[in-house]
Amino acid sequence: MSTPRDWVGRRLGTVPGGEDGDGAFQVVGKAMPRVDAVSKVTGATVYADDLSFPGTLHCVLLRSPLPHARIRRIDVQEAAGLSGVVAVLTGAAMPTRFGVSPSSEEEQALAADKVRYVGEPVAAVAARDEATAREACKLIHVDYELLEPVTSIDQALEVPMDEPIHAASKDSNVHRLAALEFGDVDEGFAASDHVREDVFFYEGSNHLAMEEHSATAIFSDGQLTVWSSTQSPHSVHRALSSVLGVPMRRVRVVATPHGGGFGGKVDPCSHEIVVAKLAMITGRPVKCTLTREEVFYNHRGRHPVLMWVRTGVTHDGRIRAMHFRTALDGGAHASLGAATTYYTGALQPATYDLPAYRFEGCRVFTNKAPCGPKRGHGTPQPRFALELHLDKLAEDLGMDPVELRRRNYVRPNSRTVNGLRITSCAIDKVTDEVLAASGFSRRERRDGHGQGFAVSAYLCGAGTPMYLNRMPHSEVSLKVDRGGVTVFCGATDIGQGSDSVLATLVAEELGLERGDVRLVTGDTGLTPVDLGSYSSRVTFMAGNAAIEAARKMRATLVAAAAEHSGGRPAEMTVAGGKIGPLSFDQAVAAAEELYGTLGSVGSYAPPPSISASKYRGSAVGPSPAFSYSAAVVDLDADRVSGEVRVNKVWIAHDIGRALNPVLVRGQVEGGVYMGLGEALMEAQAYRNGLLHHPSVLEYKTPLSADMPEIEQLLVEQPDPEGPYGAKEVGQGPLLPVVPAVVSAVHDALGVWVDEVPVTPEKVLRALDARAKGSDPRTGPRSFPKIPYPPCEKVALPDAASATL
Amino acid sequence: MLRLRVNGETYETLTESNETLLEILRERLGLTGTKHGCELGECGACTVLLDGKPVLACLVLPDQIEDAEVTTVEGLADGSALHPLQEAFMALGASQCGYCTAGMLLSAKALLDEQPDPTREEIRAALAGNVCRCTGYASIVDAVAQAAQALQGAR
Structure with missing residues (x-):
């Protein structure tokens, strides 16, 4: 029997079966198609909106046309009377508030008292078909009392004209304030030889996953089942139970094969709760699929962030304070x-x-579509600001910008000032690789041509769960019998290939091929809990849980094979579909004879040592490992038109180990692509408080013809705690791309565009400013006065807690 | 009553005059391999071949397709033998979430039917109406180039 909590942060070793073995892999590291590739290319994959059940009702949400208004009255009588309408729902039926984390439970599935953004759902119709439901929505009469909308950070910092957007935020539209100090910052500035300040702005953007959100619910025999294109069936499970008042044991959420997430399907959404409620009311299956316009309103995309940074350095480029x-x-x-x-x-x-x-942070509420997590979650914005700020500091010091960075790089196996544990860290190596491949230091110097360099770090999974608990972040169970091998795990394949990762790891441990491993994933009724596909956590966390379960099963099968063949367990080689002298199937039969029903489980939670300091907000940042990325962007920028054309991107990524190079390549290139989109075009932009372009046509993204060549350089230095040494790749490679683009524009034209996306207009404004002899830049001029509280002074990790 | 051929099979189905080919395929004929990402002709996810030419199924109405020959993703493979485009998409990871894949495959097939030996620029141009958010397009362009070679070799 294991001792309590001995599973937490367990190190499993990086070769099959644990610490033994020669490190030669049969499946890990091989370039192979994803396990569901045939279904994907033949159209056989059944996505959420492809599901249909007999007698399904179709649900359409009525959304607010106003950004900020009180709801005086909703009259649904006429809509309910329309032929074909089966049920009409308003917020009064679902008063319980919900949110993706306990600190955010302020949303209602349908707004009951007031609307806070254009597109907020206020009522829902279930009808025999979508057209009837849409028609019925037009017959719902909502009596609104207009309130003054708040549409900018500056306006949100003023005293509200009518009332704050959320009553709970006490006569203010400030949602959250953070103020932390690690070490003595004033002393650091005083000891600096040079101090510089800059202001930057990063525009918000939408995920634009190709699949629009869709959910179907069935309530029968006292059990509720919801199929949804969600990244976190566990979060939806919790929200459904809480809002509908049905115990979690009577709710099952199935994450359907996913048409893209990027963070946009992490939050439980209004339509998921509404279809469930309507299924309970009508006794029939109810489906709701959002239109593209509705996806833009549902949003949860990249936050627009205004940033101010001040850094003190010594003459030789050592940062003293930031x-x-x-x-x-x-x-x-x-x-x-x-x-x-x-x-x-x-x-x-x-x-x-x-x-x-x-660090001082402030989030305000405005009457716009809600922002949330998007690939990189809150870190691409400061990464952009920080890297450009360092470029400018290097210019001030007359120092090479790469050298300035190198003098300040974190070291492997160290502890940061804010208490984060750094273990494997190939930041130097990714820098070397990308510089060597691009020839950055020998780049062609001519007007209109430039290169930019930047580095970044990202988490391999959030170190703390979204709601406080000490249970596993990821759980796997493994069923093996004469009928085969099945992995059960709550992890959700959103296209990144997590199913393939699970199959790879279990096949490697059991000496099988991936195709021998059946997968049941993302189904809260069948699979043990996994928190969801966010924060680049799945490979590290579900992967380790899967290895642990498979390793226990391997030991069982090895013992049975030894017993059956009269050999010693150590002689039982597990490879090529054999266990010792027995075939895998014979070994399973022997084990069933000896031990009865076979099953094993694995659990993962990060070790407590990932964080050494306790402070408000200290749950954010710690991770069992960090990946590092470096990019060089080569571009041409036109002095006359202001247009920027990216020629090539070199990206080096500290992957730990590439479990499947095909999948890794896809994540690296996809991240670079999304970074280029945010650097040059993507903007969830508003005009006069209205979403400017809620359509695929107007929301500009790079297309195939816009994409430059991408050269990727994978650095494989296995992480001591990653599954076979693997680290994340889903988010990191996006991060350095955005600042590297802006740095390259400066290299090409000598002007700074301190605000993304870098449009031709912004480039021309910066050139114009230079021509007029003013500051050669485009970007925010100042940072608003924000009522930050006094900083919480956090003691530096002491020598004992710094022990890794 | 609308009569059309889809992937070599003749179908007769009732339709509304404002029903799109996308809806007819997905909802009347049960061919859900064709996807929707906008219903406004902006994303390319619903690309199918109409008499060999790529069209956006969400913009095609019944009176344009009477007796027409439609090819969807379900019609690309020959039984269990996949089309070289499908093989290449699998091998190179050109399909991640897979939601744009049907449209990509059909745009690519239209290109290769017309131009068996395209340059990378021609491939990129042929796919410029199909949005993909996962891949960054590189593996897709590579896959089309690889499929072109495989098809050339088979000729």
Whole structure:
């Protein structure tokens, strides 16, 4: 019997079966198609909206046309009377508030008292078909009392004209304030030879996953089942239970094969709860699929962030102190915004060794579509600001910008000023690789051509769960019998290939091929809990849980094979579908004879040592490992038109170990692509408080013809705690791309565009400013006055807690 | 009553005059391999071949397809033998979430039917109406180039 909590943060070793073995892999590291590739290319994959059940009712949500208004009255009588309408629902039926984390439970499935953004759902119709439901929505009469909308960070910081967007935020539209100080920042500035301040702005953006959100619910025999294109069936499970008042044991959430997430399907959504409620009311299956326009309203995308940074350095480029301020435009709801706020400050010390660091963050509510987590969650914005700020500091010092960074890089096996544990860290190596491949230091110097360099760090999974508990972050169970091998895990394949990762790891441990491993994933009724596909956590966390379960099963099968063949367990080689002298099937039969029903489980939670300091917000930042990325962007920028054309991107990524190079390549290139999109075009932009372009046509993204060549360089230095040494790749490679683009524009034209996306207009404005002899830049001029509280002074990790 | 051929099979189905080919395929004929990402002709997810030419199924109405030949993703493979485009998409990881894949495959097939030996620029141009958010397009362009070679070799 194991001792209590001995599973937490367990190190499993990096070769099959544990610490033994010669390190030669049969499946791990091989370039192979994803396990569901045939279904994906033949159209056989059944996504959420492809599901249909007999007698299904179709649900359409009536959404607010106003950004800020009280709801005086909703009259649904006429809509309910329309032929074909089976049920009409308003917020009064679901008063319980919910949110993705306990600190954000302020949303209602349908707004009952007031609306806070254009597109907020206020009523829902279930009808025999979608057209009837849509028609019925037009017959719902909502009597609104207009309130003054708040549409900018500046406006949100003023005293509200009518009333605050959320009553709970006490006569203010400030959602969250953070103020932390690690080390003595004032002393650090006093000891600096040079101090510099800069202001930056990063525009918000939408995930634009190709699949629009869709959910179907069935309530029968006292059990509720919801199929949804969600990244976190566990979060939906919790929200459904809480809002509908049905115990979790009577709710099952199935994450359907996923048409793209990028963070946009992490939050439990209104439509998921509404279809469930309607199924309970009508006794029939109810489906709701959002239109593209509705996806833009549902949003939860990248926060627009205004940033101010002040850094003191010595003559030789050593950072003595940094002070970083952020102001986030959160939109109308909390979502994961409290965490996002802390993420805008958490990872600066995970890249650069800051002896003293002050972070002040502020998130405000505005009457716009709610922001939330998008690939990189709260870190692409400060990464952009920090890297460009360092470029400018290097220019001030007359120092090479790469050398300035290198002098401040974090070291492997160290502890940051904010208490984060750094273990494997290939930041130097990714820098070397990308510089060597791109020839950055020997780049062609001519007007209109430039290269930019940047580095970044990212988490391999959030170190703390979204709601406080000490249970596993990921759980796996494994069933093996004469009928085969089945892995059960709550992890959700959102296209990143987590099913393939699970199959790879279990096949490797059991000496099988991936195709021999059946997968049941993302189904809260069948699979043990996994918290969801976010924060690049699945490979590390579900992967380790799967290895643990498989390793226990392997030991059982080895023991049975030894017993059956009269050999010793140590002689039982597990490979190529054999266990010792027995075939895998014979070994399973022998084990069933000896031990009865076979099953094993694995659990994962990060070790407590990932964080050494306790402070408000200290749950944000710690991770069992960090990945590092470096990028060089080569581009041409046109002095006359202001257009920027990216020629090539070199990206080096500290992957630990590439479990499947095909999947890794896809994540690296996809991350670079999304970074280029945010650097050059993507913007969830508003005009006069209205979403400017809620359509695929107007929301500009790079297309195939826009994409430059991408050269990727994988650095494989196995992490001591990663599954076979693997680290994340889903988010990290996006991060350095955005600042590297802006740095390259400066290299090409000598002007700074301190605000993304870098549009031709902004480039021309900066050139114009230079021509007129003013500051050669485009970007925010100042940072607003924010009522930050006094900083919580956090003691530096002491020598004992710094022990890794 | 609408009569059309889809993947070589003749179908007769009732439709509304404002029903799109996308809806007819997915909801009347049960061919859900064709996806929707906008219903406004902006994303390319619903690309199918109409008499060999790529069209956006969400913009095609019944009176445009009477007796037409439609090819969808379900019609690309020959039984269990996959089309070289499908093989290449699998091998190179050109399908991640897979939601744009049907449209990508059909745009690519239209290109290769027309131009068996395309340059990378021609491939990129042919796919410029199909949005993909996962791959960054590189593996897709590579896969189309690889499929073109495989098809050339088979000729």
